[in-house]
């Protein structure tokens with residue numbers, strides 16, 4: 001069963017094949033393939049995405065100094081908007097429907113300041129959401 005943290009339940013829907021390195025991208029592709037068939041366990045902190053990330057140090061994100069707390073807040077907000085809780089379960093298709101509904105708020109809260117915005121803007125689903 002997959003284990004994913006709050007903000008990945010949203011942001012992974014917009015993956016376009018870009019990432020930190022080849023191992024990270026390969027892992028994301030594998031997760032998205034599995035997500036079609038497997039239930040997702042909602043987790044807090046480092047998840048199945050983070051385990052292949054070169055910025056993970058001793059269970060904390062060190063992408064930038066002090067970012068770990070901000071990311072944990074982002075996880076909480078994602079779960080709040082998606083009406084989910086940790087611990088809990090989710091299915092990928094139902095999540096996709098929920099992401100459609102919460103996208104305007106999510107986008108206004110996080111996407112304009114996000115370093116991955118350029119990658120997400122290449123994603124067809126993301127661009128569809130922007131038009132609504």
Ligand code: SF4
Nearest residue numbers: 011111114116117120
């Ligand atoms: S731009 Fe950033 S915050 Fe917005 S969906 Fe993409 S990865 Fe998530």
